Amino acid sequence: MQQTFYKYQGTGNDFVMIDNRQQTFDKNNTKQVAFLCDRRFGIGADGLILLENHPDYDFKMVYYNADGNESTMCGNGGRCLVAFAKQMGVITDKAIFEAIDGLHHATIENGIVHLQMLDVDVVEKYENHVFLNTGSPHHVQFESQIEDFDIKTKGAGIRYGAPYNEAGTNVNFVQKVSDAVFRVRTYERGVEDETLSCGTGVTAVAIAMHATGETQDNHVTLNVEGGKLEVRFNAENGVYNDVWLIGPATYVFEGTI
Numbered sequence: 001m002q003q004t005f006y007k008y009q010g011t012g013n014d015f016v017m018i019d020n021r022q023q024t025f026d027k028n029n030t031k032q033v034a035f036l037c038d039r040r041f042g043i044g045a046d047g048l049i050l051l052e053n054h055p056d057y058d059f060k061m062v063y064y065n066a067d068g069n070e071s072t073m074c075g076n077g078g079r080c081l082v083a084f085a086k087q088m089g090v091i092t093d094k095a096i097f098e099a100i101d102g103l104h105h106a107t108i109e110n111g112i113v114h115l116q117m118l119d120v121d122v123v124e125k126y127e128n129h130v131f132l133n134t135g136s137p138h139h140v141q142f143e144s145q146i147e148d149f150d151i152k153t154k155g156a157g158i159r160y161g162a163p164y165n166e167a168g169t170n171v172n173f174v175q176k177v178s179d180a181v182f183r184v185r186t187y188e189r190g191v192e193d194e195t196l197s198c199g200t201g202v203t204a205v206a207i208a209m210h211a212t213g214e215t216q217d218n219h220v221t222l223n224v225e226g227g228k229l230e231v232r233f234n235a236e237n238g239v240y241n242d243v244w245l246i247g248p249a250t251y252v253f254e255g256t257i
């Protein structure tokens with residue numbers, strides 16, 4: 001069967017988008033999802049996202065990693081899905097949608113998507129790293145420089161090591177640029193490689209930098225390999241709410257395969 005698809009990217013984190021409002025996509029076919037995401041044999045993407053109907057909200061998001069498995073929240077994917085829902089005529093300039101981690105509010109204007117992320121009330125601080133969940137699990141590790149870093153080897157070591165083991169985590173390496181600006185490179189679970197950007201990852205980094213006193217600001221800029229993202233939040237007694245991930249979401253091409 002031929003599959004119509006749309007390709008989007010958000011700061012270089014790229015996704016195959018499928019309109020599944022008619023429930024025609026075989027959601028349990030892991031091999032098919034992995035094939036569509038394959039950069040040599042398929043379309044090529046870090047993940048695949050289904051746009052589905054929701055009885056109470058604008059739409060539902062179903063997210064798969066490039067390995068073909070359904071996974072936890074994808075921040076850049078959520079931003080791209082808002083742009084795709086607009087292209088499909090499902091929304092105009094704002095949305096409320098359900099993802100695996102709950103409800104998300106979003107707005108879109110001139111290709112820039114503001115996406116509200118999960119509140120965070122647990123930030124685990126260790127000697128060399130911070131661990132927190134921003135819809136997906138994130139290990140955040142501060143480094144003095146990440147330019148010449150072997151992200152894939154170092155990231156995989158942490159992702160598969162204790163205490164994360166097989167369930168794993170995403171791994172973010174962070175370098176401070178200035179008070180409220182950080183450079184981030186991320187190893188993504190389920191892609192099992194460095195990606196050019198990770199939305200839940202930069203959200204985790206912004207909160208981790210605030211929680212450890214690396215920034216006093218509640219509006220942080222994150223320089224990633226694929227561009228620039230912003231994260232804003234409200235911090236009150238160790239609880240982070242009103243968390244927003246902000247950045248571009250761009251249509252690339254469409255086709256059938």
Ligand SMILES: N[C@@H](CCC[C@H](N)C(=O)O)C(=O)O
Nearest residue numbers: 071074075076136198199200
């Ligand atoms: N690219 C994502 C994160 C996607 C989920 C992640 N790979 C996982 O399985 O935890 C983002 O932009 O947040």
